[in-house]
Amino acid sequence: MRTASPTAADGAVAPGVSGATAPAVPAPSPQPSAAAPAKDSAGIRGMIFLRDRGIFVLWIALILAFAIWANPYFATLNNAVLIANAASISAIFAAGVAVGIICGALDLSIPGVAALSSCVAGWMLVNGLPIWLALATGIVLAAGVGLVNGLISLRGFNPIIVTIAMLSITSAIASIVAGGYTFPGLSMLDFMGTHRYLGVPAPVWICAGVFLVGTVFLTKTRDGIRLMAVGGSAEAVRRSGIHSDRYIVFAFIISSTCAGLGGLVTTAVVTEANPSASPALIFTALTAVALAGVSLAGGRGSLPRVLVGALVLATISNGLTIKGIQPYWATGVTGVLLIGSLTLERWVSKSVSKRLMATAQASVHTGTR
């Protein structure tokens, strides 16, 4: 008998599991797996829910915990705005990283691109050019770097190395533009920095806009869905007659554009364009993305979860700060959470595939064993 299924490698049916599926045996139905016991499928559903929505549960738990622990300072409207504001910039970067990873285009040049956009825009503003032109140039420049990243990666070079190289190149150009200094006093960008609309700071609005557009794009539009599909299986998309390469380049462009936007918003908040590319930025973004359960293998992930991932990080650091605990504890807690979420993801995926294998083989074989 042939049982060499790719997923069956570790899928020898455990006796207990096959026992649970035994009721499916007697009727040789034409659709055997449809006859799987409802209990099993509910279990799988529950585990999938945990994997897909766990981050929301975690965030709510954190909020409740801090609300009690750091009462009465944590659970206030003002503090909520603070957390949202703190999360917004890293969330914009995380959105870019997430779209890249989902499509299989991990972009590490993000800090460099952010610095480049912000310095070029800063230089233009200092030289009296109009604000809209400076911002537009920053964004277009960032998209251009993404295009270059994508085109080079398509030539068969490892995208990680390519984007690390681009990180160096872009941050060098940023420093050259800035002449080794910074561009301070860019208060004309206040409208997208510290200014508040309806009581909510501008970066939060921008971040919300990015995630709204991004989520709709990825789930509702043809190109977004194809982008996710390319990340999941470029071969499947190629065999459907679609140029999967274009979508990879597209993902690099989105990634870089988010980086440019993030850089400009950072500049607006601190009213200074700084050419130093901080690698911490990419790691915070990656942490939020990984917490959100976006698989580094690609093809899987959702932007709302990434947003919550960024919010979780901001919530932890905010809550611990209120309690007067040193910030390095927040870093440590984040690390533990990250490993915890990976473990959960692995465990859920494994048990789900194990159970599915059980139902797949719950046919004539199960009864005789």
Place this chain on the structure above:
Amino acid sequence: MNDSNAAPVLELSGIDMHYGYVRALDSIDFHVGPGEVVGLLGDNGAGKSTLLKVMSGAHRATGGTVMVHGEKVEFDSPSDATEAGIQMVYQDLALVDALDIATNLNIGREILRKGIFGLLGFVDHKAQRKRSEAELDRLGVRTAAMTRPVEMLSGGQRQVVALARSATRVTGDRNGVLLLDEPTAALGYEQTQQVQALIRRMADQGIAIVLVTHNLALAMEVCDRLAVLNRGQKVADVATADTDNDEIVGWITGARPSMFV
């Protein structure tokens, strides 16, 4: 069930394939008609996969001609073959695990929403689900809810989705060709039965099917005709009804002399 006298959908004549001094294929003639299931048998290294790759456009034959619907074609890439109505279903299925059945079946031929949303590239998920349901119904395979991610399907269900995806792409105004490479290799008994029935139903819709397999029982059961390769040469090409297991095994192993000498 089929008419082997009908004009062949896909016809190969005198196909040679040389890798350096190695003759992988030696002047192979092969054809498959609409609604016909032809089994391509042979031991490892007999040239089955090479021949399949020539048909699917992945390889370019050293010599010989390929004709689709009576017209000579040159495939430079698999996408040329796809355009000509030839779809290959690989062993690895190539489904997008995280996406649902409907999306997998519709990728590359999405239905856009009407009006302004359509211009913006918004996909009409509902219409896509409906179309896929209808297509699967026509093939007699309703596996699971259309919104179920492929990763939550069993091996047999995945195989069915992969086959259906290809089948829906070759049933245009003209009958297409499906090339199946070991479609039941990873399946248990019952799933194999299911896929076997699906292959027959696809043939009944007029699709020409080439089936490469090591599973002789499957080939005897599902194929109208069997072609056997041995060391790059075609040694037999017989209607399944006119032969039996022992004869076929003889041709596969080389114990039985070629029909064509």
